[in-house]
Amino acid sequence: MDATIENIAVTNKANLEVFSATLQKLARHDRDIIVVTSDSRGSGKLVPFGQSFPDQIVEVGIAEQNLVGVAAGLASAGKKVFAVSPACFLTARALEQIKNDVAYSNNAVKLIGISAGVSYGALGSTHHSLHDFAVLRTINNLIVVAPADNFETEQAIMLAAETDLPVYLRFGKKSMPLLSTEETTFEFGKGRVIKEGSDLVIIATGETVAPALEASEKLQKESGIEATIVSMHTIKPLDYNLIAKVAADGKPIITVEEHSVYGGLGEACASFLLENNFRNRFKIIGIPDEYTVTGSQQEIFNHYGISGDGITAAALTLRKG
Amino acid sequence: MSEQELAHKSVEYRRKILKYIVKANAGHTGGSLSCIDILNVLYNHTLNVDADDFGSPDRDRYIQSKGHTVEALYVVLASRGFFPESDLETLCKYKSHYIGHPTRKVHGVEQNTGALGHGLSLSVGTAIAGKLDKKNYRVFTLLGDGELPEGSNWEAALSAAHYKLDNLCAILDKNNLQITGPTADVCNTDPVDKKFEAFGWEVRHVDGHDLKQLKETFDALPFAEGKPSMIIAHTVKGKGVSYMENQLKWHHGVPNQKQYAEALEELDLQDENI
Numbered sequence: 019m020d021a022t023i024e025n026i027a028v029t030n031k032a033n034l035e036v037f038s039a040t041l042q043k044l045a046r047h048d049r050d051i052i053v054v055t056s057d058s059r060g061s062g063k064l065v066p067f068g069q070s071f072p073d074q075i076v077e078v079g080i081a082e083q084n085l086v087g088v089a090a091g092l093a094s095a096g097k098k099v100f101a102v103s104p105a106c107f108l109t110a111r112a113l114e115q116i117k118n119d120v121a122y123s124n125n126a127v128k129l130i131g132i133s134a135g136v137s138y139g140a141l142g143s144t145h146h147s148l149h150d151f152a153v154l155r156t157i158n159n160l161i162v163v164a165p166a167d168n169f170e171t172e173q174a175i176m177l178a179a180e181t182d183l184p185v186y187l188r189f190g191k192k193s194m195p196l197l198s199t200e201e202t203t204f205e206f207g208k209g210r211v212i213k214e215g216s217d218l219v220i221i222a223t224g225e226t227v228a229p230a231l232e233a234s235e236k237l238q239k240e241s242g243i244e245a246t247i248v249s250m251h252t253i254k255p256l257d258y259n260l261i262a263k264v265a266a267d268g269k270p271i272i273t274v275e276e277h278s279v280y281g282g283l284g285e286a287c288a289s290f291l292l293e294n295n296f297r298n299r300f301k302i303i304g305i306p307d308e309y310t311v312t313g314s315q316q317e318i319f320n321h322y323g324i325s326g327d328g329i330t331a332a333a334l335t336l337r338k339g
Numbered sequence: 340m341s342e343q344e345l346a347h348k349s350v351e352y353r354r355k356i357l358k359y360i361v362k363a364n365a366g367h368t369g370g371s372l373s374c375i376d377i378l379n380v381l382y383n384h385t386l387n388v389d390a391d392d393f394g395s396p397d398r399d400r401y402i403q404s405k406g407h408t409v410e411a412l413y414v415v416l417a418s419r420g421f422f423p424e425s426d427l428e429t430l431c432k433y434k435s436h437y438i439g440h441p442t443r444k445v446h447g448v449e450q451n452t453g454a455l456g457h458g459l460s461l462s463v464g465t466a467i468a469g470k471l472d473k474k475n476y477r478v479f480t481l482l483g484d485g486e487l488p489e490g491s492n493w494e495a496a497l498s499a500a501h502y503k504l505d506n507l508c509a510i511l512d513k514n515n516l517q518i519t520g521p522t523a524d525v526c527n528t529d530p531v532d533k534k535f536e537a538f539g540w541e542v543r544h545v546d547g548h549d550l551k552q553l554k555e556t557f558d559a560l561p562f563a564e565g566k567p568s569m570i571i572a573h574t575v576k577g578k579g580v581s582y583m584e585n586q587l588k589w590h591h592g593v594p595n596q597k598q599y600a601e602a603l604e605e606l607d608l609q610d611e612n613i
Contacts, residue, residue: 052471076467076502084460084494091464094450095472096396114454115491119461123443123451 030196033171033189033225034132038063040175041100045071051179052076052097056085062102062132082107086115090125098128098179105131105147105188106138109154120184121159128178134164134188135225135276136305139314147188148305151253152281154186161185161206162254164224164276167194170251173204181206190225190276192315197227197249209257211264215244218333219264219298222274223250223283226303229319230274232326237333245333256286265291270299270336274324279304301336303329340383345550346613348418349379350606353579355414355424361599363431365439369576369589371411373514373547374481377572378415380553381479390420393447399476400465402449404458405483405512406440407591413437413445421447456489458482459509463498466507466567477560478507485517487528493538496567500539505561508568509540512547514576518590532571540569547572580605 045051045067053059054076059068068075076092078084082103089101101108108131109116120127131150138145154162161183165171171189178185185206201210212227213234222230227249237243246264250257265271271291273284284302291298303323311321319325323332340348352375360366382388387399403412410430417424422445429435436444440453450461462480469476486492499507511531519525528534532542541562545552553572562568576590577583580602583592594602 073471078494078498079501081491081494081497083456083491084463084498087457087460087491087495088464088467088498090450091461091466092468093464094461095465095468097468097471115457115460118451118454119457125450 030193031168032191032193033165033168034063034191036168036171037130037175037189038067040172042067042070044176044179045074048098048179049074050096050098052092052099054078054085054089054092054099054101056080056082056103058103058132061104062130064102082112083115086112086127086129087119089127090115090119090123093125093127094123100128100130102130102132104145105134105150106145109147109150109186113153116154116160117157121157124159124184126182126184129184129186131186131188133191135190136310136315136318137190137192139318140312142312143309146310148278150186150188151275151277151283155254155281155286159184160254161252163187163206163252165189165251166224166227166249167197169196170204170249174251177204177206188224190315192225194225195228197231207252207255207257209248209250209252209260211260212247212249213245215246217243217269218245218337219248219269219271220245220274220329221248221250221261221264221271221283221287223253224276226274226276226324229325230329233329233333236326236330241334243333243337250283253283253286256290258290261287261290262294265296265298268298270333272301272303272329272332272336274303274329276324277304279306299336299339301332303332342550342554343613345379345383347610348383349376349550350610350613352379352411352414352418354603354606356410357594357599357602359414359427359430360410360593362428364593365431365591366410366593367407367591368593369516369583369586370405370408370483370512370514372578372580372583373574373576374405374408374512375411376548376550377481377510377512377553378411380550380557382415382419384554385557386479387476390447393421397474397476400449400462400478402458402462402465402478402480403441403452404480405455405486406452409439409441412441412448416445416447419447455483455486456491459492459495459499462507462509463495463502463504466499466504467502469506470502470504476506480509482509482511484511484513484515484522484528484531485525487531488526496535496538496540499567503565504567505563505565508560508570510570510572512574513571514574516576516585516587516590520587535569539566541566542569542571544571544573547574548578579609
């Protein structure tokens with residue numbers, strides 16, 4: 019399938035729904051597509067998949083370690099395996115299986131972290147995954163991806179199915195606006211420039227690209243500040259070329275992520291910039307080192323400044339120095 | 340291979356396990372000696388694997404969950420032609436592929452193991468794939484009794500029964516010792532047969548050093564249609580070297596030259612008496 023935006027049904031659905039629909043599309047033509055679930059077919063929107071392809075879904079019950087181990091065993095026998103579980107449990111409880119059975123053994127499992135970040139909102143910190151980028155970045159032989167919109171999600175799922183490397187994909191369950199951009203190609207490890215501006219750079223990932231865009235519109239309208247917006251969907255391998263390119267003329271840089279401010283996109287960008295002698299003003303927006311305030315995903319975003327207003331305020335402060 | 344030939348093999352493998360552990364100055368001596376007869380029968384009698392066609396999708400799979408006793412696996416793979424035995428001179432040496440736990444960098448190794456409690460889930464996944472693809476291959480995994488408290492084993496045990504994996508056989512190397520002491524004192528898993536039976540497995544007991552019993556038991560697989568098979572192999576940690584047998588310190592003890600010479604003498608005697 020050609021990876022252009024014209025070829026997909028343009029939607030504003032939850033990325034989770036696009037994941038499920040894409041997988042069904044793929045499974046129809048490929049008997050080797052196997053979904054492994056840990057009582058997560060409902061929350062993974064995979065009930066229709068299970069009904070249409072009962073021989074291509076393996077249920078292990080609420081047992082994430084076994085989920086990943088079984089998925090690795092299936093992959094080693096040639097299956098294209100999507101192991102689906104809430105990101106919080108998948109990447110913490112089954113971390114050793116991810117490290118050893120998937121990445122180290124090079125079993126090309128596609129680890130699908132559903133309802134990632136703070137998607138579960140007021141269900142609280144047990145259900146939040148604010149550690150997954152940090153932890154998984156340190157595991158060799160694993161691609162880490164957080165698609166921003168329905169286009170990126172569909173492309174990421176299709177690419178993941180075909181790549182012979184392990185991939186971790188995480189997304190939420192909120193409807194996401196389609197990013198309007200000239201860039202209609204999608205590749206792991208290549209960030210997408212959503213908008214170009216000469217005063218400021220905002221590098222965001224996953225569901226924080228939308229508030230970053232909102233901030234850029236506010237900055238433009240209210241302060242005449244033109245921001246470049248990058249959707250950095252792949253956290254690893256990180257697109258260092260693009261970071262260097264957007265940082266080249268010294269513009270202030272803000273990173274935004276639905277993740278701890280420790281160890282994620284922001285720190286990955288910061289270490290690259292520092293090691294390569296960039297001295298741009300720099301700000302990381304994410305969840306601080308605390309168990310989050312109670313609220314919906316949107317309320318938590320607003321509380322910690324992952325919002326049009328919050329990012330706008332941070333940009334104005336950063337520009338002042 | 341006749342039982343007599345297998346018996347000679349077991350002695351040869353014990354010599355080599357010690358040789359390369361002494362050379363590397365590291366290794367899991369006691370456990371390698373407890374599981375070697377099982378590996379001997381698997382690789383010289385039971386498994387449908389071929390060093391020249393290891394990529395065959397129809398091959399039987401052997402996944403060593405108790406990865407620390409890798410020396411046993413390496414000497415058996417070398418003798419089956421997967422790589423030249425001389426490679427083992429580099430065991431645990433700087434830049435060697437032959438690290439102290441199974442790695443796919445070594446021809447013939449199915450999965451990278453070493454962290455305990457992983458082999459059974461990997462085996463369940465591989466066995467499910469075999470069922471989905473209507474293949475006749477079988478999946479074998481070797482568990483240690485010390486690793487059974489890892490909860491992932493029991494998650495996998497449930498799945499194996501749930502999916503009626505009669506193409507899966509787990510062998511428990513029940514040598515009753517682990518690094519801290521007797522397994523029964525550290526975290527008792529007995530009666531382990533009843534536990535697996537309750538989980539839906541068909542269980543048999545064997546003397547894990549009786550080559551004839553091992554052959555016959557593997558020949559009888561699957562023990563029940565629609566059920567995974569568990570072989571509880573009663574073994575002796577350090578088996579074959581009298582001063583190592585049932586002695587905790589040989590969990591990963593390395594013999595000195597004098598002890599090594601004594602061990603070889605004992606093994607020579609065993610060889611003569613076959």
